[in-house]
Amino acid sequence: MTTISQPAVPVKSPTRRGSWSRRAPLLPALVITLVLTQIPFALTIWYSLQHWNLLNPGHKGFAGLDNFRTTFGDDTFWKAIKNTVVLTGGATIASMLVGLVLAMLLQKKFPGRGIARTLAITPFFVMPVAVTLFWRSAMFDPSFGLLGWLTDSVGLPRVNWLSEQSMLSIIMITSWRWTPFAMLVLLAGLQALPDDQLEAARVDGANWWQQFRNVVLPHLRPFLELTALLLSMNIIQTFGEIALLTAGGPAFGTTNITYYVYLRAFNSFDFGTASAYGLVTLVLTIALALPALRLLSGIFQKEGRR
Amino acid sequence: MPRTGRRQLITATVVVGTLTAAAACSDPSAGQDASGNTTITVALAANPQMKTAESLISDFEQKNPGIKVKFTTLPENDLRPAVTKDVATKAGQYDVAMIGSYEVPIWAKNGWIVPLDSYVSKDTAWDENDVLQPIKDIVSADGKLYAAPFYGSSSFLFYRKDLAKKAGVTIPQKPTWQQVAAAAAKLDDKKDGVSGICLRGLPGWGQNLASLTTVINTFGGRWFDEKWQPQLTSPATEKAVKFYVDLLRAHGQQDAAKDGWEGCLQQIAQGKTAMWYDDTVFAGSALQEATAQVKNNLGFAMAPVDQTKASGWLWSWGLGITQSSKHKDAAWKFISWATSKEYIKLAGTKAGWDSVPPGSRTSTYSIPQYQSAAKSYADLTLASINAANPKQPTVDPVPYTGVQYVQIPEFTDIGDYVSQQVAGAIAGTQSVQQALKKSQSYTESVVKKAGYLK
Numbered sequence: 001m002t003t004i005s006q007p008a009v010p011v012k013s014p015t016r017r018g019s020w021s022r023r024a025p026l027l028p029a030l031v032i033t034l035v036l037t038q039i040p041f042a043l044t045i046w047y048s049l050q051h052w053n054l055l056n057p058g059h060k061g062f063a064g065l066d067n068f069r070t071t072f073g074d075d076t077f078w079k080a081i082k083n084t085v086v087l088t089g090g091a092t093i094a095s096m097l098v099g100l101v102l103a104m105l106l107q108k109k110f111p112g113r114g115i116a117r118t119l120a121i122t123p124f125f126v127m128p129v130a131v132t133l134f135w136r137s138a139m140f141d142p143s144f145g146l147l148g149w150l151t152d153s154v155g156l157p158r159v160n161w162l163s164e165q166s167m168l169s170i171i172m173i174t175s176w177r178w179t180p181f182a183m184l185v186l187l188a189g190l191q192a193l194p195d196d197q198l199e200a201a202r203v204d205g206a207n208w209w210q211q212f213r214n215v216v217l218p219h220l221r222p223f224l225e226l227t228a229l230l231l232s233m234n235i236i237q238t239f240g241e242i243a244l245l246t247a248g249g250p251a252f253g254t255t256n257i258t259y260y261v262y263l264r265a266f267n268s269f270d271f272g273t274a275s276a277y278g279l280v281t282l283v284l285t286i287a288l289a290l291p292a293l294r295l296l297s298g299i300f301q302k303e304g305r306r
Numbered sequence: 307m308p309r310t311g312r313r314q315l316i317t318a319t320v321v322v323g324t325l326t327a328a329a330a331c332s333d334p335s336a337g338q339d340a341s342g343n344t345t346i347t348v349a350l351a352a353n354p355q356m357k358t359a360e361s362l363i364s365d366f367e368q369k370n371p372g373i374k375v376k377f378t379t380l381p382e383n384d385l386r387p388a389v390t391k392d393v394a395t396k397a398g399q400y401d402v403a404m405i406g407s408y409e410v411p412i413w414a415k416n417g418w419i420v421p422l423d424s425y426v427s428k429d430t431a432w433d434e435n436d437v438l439q440p441i442k443d444i445v446s447a448d449g450k451l452y453a454a455p456f457y458g459s460s461s462f463l464f465y466r467k468d469l470a471k472k473a474g475v476t477i478p479q480k481p482t483w484q485q486v487a488a489a490a491a492k493l494d495d496k497k498d499g500v501s502g503i504c505l506r507g508l509p510g511w512g513q514n515l516a517s518l519t520t521v522i523n524t525f526g527g528r529w530f531d532e533k534w535q536p537q538l539t540s541p542a543t544e545k546a547v548k549f550y551v552d553l554l555r556a557h558g559q560q561d562a563a564k565d566g567w568e569g570c571l572q573q574i575a576q577g578k579t580a581m582w583y584d585d586t587v588f589a590g591s592a593l594q595e596a597t598a599q600v601k602n603n604l605g606f607a608m609a610p611v612d613q614t615k616a617s618g619w620l621w622s623w624g625l626g627i628t629q630s631s632k633h634k635d636a637a638w639k640f641i642s643w644a645t646s647k648e649y650i651k652l653a654g655t656k657a658g659w660d661s662v663p664p665g666s667r668t669s670t671y672s673i674p675q676y677q678s679a680a681k682s683y684a685d686l687t688l689a690s691i692n693a694a695n696p697k698q699p700t701v702d703p704v705p706y707t708g709v710q711y712v713q714i715p716e717f718t719d720i721g722d723y724v725s726q727q728v729a730g731a732i733a734g735t736q737s738v739q740q741a742l743k744k745s746q747s748y749t750e751s752v753v754k755k756a757g758y759l760k
Contacts, residue, residue, distance in 0.1 A: 053715065053716075054390055054391065054394040055390070055394075055412055055416070055715035055718075056715045056716075056756075057394065057416055059756075076723075136564070137572075140561070140564075141561070142560040142561045143499045143560060143578065144499075158560075160560055160561040160562075160563075160733070161561065162561050162563065162564035163507070163561045163562060163563035163564060163732065163733035163734070164561075164733055164734060164735075166563075166733070245564065246508075246509075246563070246564060247508050247509045247510055247513070247566075248509060248726065249508070249509035249563060249725075249726050249729040249730070249733075250509065250563040250726065250729035250730040250731075250732065250733035250735055251726050251727055251729060251730025251731075251733070251735055251736055251741070252726050252730075253730065253733075253735060255726075263722060265387075266386075266387035267387075267511075267718055267719070267722055268716075268718050268719035268722070269387075269390060269394075269715075269718070270719065
């Protein structure tokens with residue numbers, strides 16, 4: 001981007017040609033992306049203005065803003081938004097905290113570190129459906145699940161995890177799956193920290209907490225921001241865990257937006273309102289994604305200056 | 307900076323657009339001919355009996371040279387959207403589709419599947435009169451057969467004879483819900499981790515609502531009165547839902563809101579519950595998966611009742627020919643094979659008599675090998691199917707048909723909402739009254755919007 005800021009009047013045409021020869025190879029990818037995303041997007045807008053229930057073809061026709069009125073008046077939709085925020089926020093924070101602790105531990109040199117690192121990353125590579133089915137019976141089950149044994153051993157009563165603590169359960173399994181990802185990024189960040197800075201801090205007499213607070217954390221900040229961004233972008237789309245563990249219930253207690261749009265479209269076959277739900281979600285997500293993307297580009301600029 | 311701002315906006319739109327796009331896309335590939343051969347595409351639900359059919363297809367291809375069969379086997383929940391989308395948009399991907407009895411009249415009305423009567427009358431070997439009448443009725447519309455029943459089922463009670471004996475409980479052949487509740491209280495053994503009864507608690511119109519609706523029916527409740535006014539807060543309905551939820555909370559399986567039929571099947575097979583009220587088709591699977599102790603002691607009884615004579619539901623998975631199919635004759639040949647008497651014998655000998663599709667034909671119940679393999683549940687299955695009454699499932703008259711569902715396109719939407727609220731009551735996050743009040747107003751708004759309720 002430096003070329004743009006130069007006073008470029010005499011060299012204008014070669015620059016343009018140069019930039020095009022650089023950009024042209026990217027064009028097919030751009031075109032494919034636009035075709036694959038923007039045509040369905042435009043169709044979604046069109047559908048959202050229609051009465052279109054697949055099972056009831058007789059009622060098809062222009063609906064105006066009816067579907068949007070339904071969307072804003074639907075308590076369940078707002079509940080799904082609230083659930084999405086709780087789930088995304090909770091799982092992101094939990095994954096980052098545990099991931100940071102694990103990264104700090106695994107950064108230290110100890111025998112068997114390679115094996116420990118591999119094991120710590122594993123959850124991320126197991127298929128989500130397999131993980132979910134395993135957790136369902138081996139972890140959450142009140143009579144023979146591991147969590148029941150855990151609560152027993154600290155003297156707490158058995159918990160009906162998926163019925164009574166459904167949202168907590170979903171947050172637990174989601175953060176279990178995403179913690180290794182957070183750990184990987186943060187570990188890379190920790191390894192980029194020059195040893196001499198910590199050594200200097202030690203020479204100056206800083207204790208462990210001061211080293212962490214004043215040297216490690218500021219260094220990790222861009223990595224933490226990046227992790228938070230990537231995690232929340234992924235966790236916001238959580239679907240499989242919800243579909244397999246709770247079917248969005250009880251009483252829509254674990255229905256996030258992704259699952260709710262799915263229910264509207266592929267259970268009720270009401271494509272008109274499902275499209276409207278999708279669009280409202282899109283606007284809300286852009287409102288959230290813009291500051292996040294600005295943050296991301298800030299991170300890269302900082303990296304570039306270094 | 308405004309430059310970067312705009313680019314970010316575009317990027318954001320593209321990124322987020324990709325996410326929503328996934329919902330709008332449909333499957334691209336369509337059925338096609340191989341040179342010389344006719345290839346038909348068949349969409350099946352991934353239930354055990356259907357998987358058996360898939361594994362035996364070489365028998366069909368041997369008998370019908372020139373026809374190749376391509377299967378798309380999907381779990382029930384994915385089959386419904388995939389096939390509905392295909393037929394509704396006339397994409398023409400499938401020649402034969404497996405559809406539930408709830409869909410048949412709706413699809414027939416929309417002209418998505420063709421009547422089979424002309425094929426049936428020509429194909430005498432298929433023997434229309436051998437098909438069980440109540441099952442034939444629910445896969446027909448306006449007196450025409452629209453799907454050939456692959457299997458048919460009702461609901462009944464599974465129970466452990468050994469545990470009942472130990473607790474001094476007798477389960478009559480036709481129990482009432484009060485008797486079942488009393489038995490559940492006695493059989494409930496928290497120390498050994500055996501629950502008194504397992505009932506579906508998982509949200510979904512085909513999950514907890516199926517079991518619950520049969521209870522509502524027999525307690526004198528109903529979904530709608532004759533003028534389509536929802537009756538979910540009526541005293542009879544409320545009593546039934548309260549009964550179901552209380553029974554489940556007091557003596558049901560733990561963490562009940564997470565279990566659909568899959569969870570309960572597992573629990574009865576592993577001896578974790580003493581009773582289970584569910585589909586007759588699972589009798590074979592339960593016996594197949596059961597531990598030795600459970601296997602020798604599994605008894606069956608008719609669906610528990612309160613005010614009606616019978617309360618079992620009625621369901622069938624049938625095979626229909628899509629309107630868009632270009633190979634309708636070949637499609638019928640496949641359907642005829644998969645739902646024939648010979649197929650049932652073939653499946654029994656090749657795959658075991660527990661994996662035979664039950665409840666579709668009278669002749670199945672006179673095969674000696676099947677009689678001996680299924681002696682504990684075969685007669686009860688037949689009796690339950692014959693006792694179910696989808697035209698008048700309730701005490702008071704209703705404007706709809708269907709035992710465990712309401713035969714209108716909007717029911718999936720209503721049913722999912724209500725089942726979520728009921729699951730909330732089962733989990734204890736809200737009271738039955740709250741759940742029903744919300745359900746009532748939601749249902750009312752949907753039937754008003756759809757024009758049933760003036």
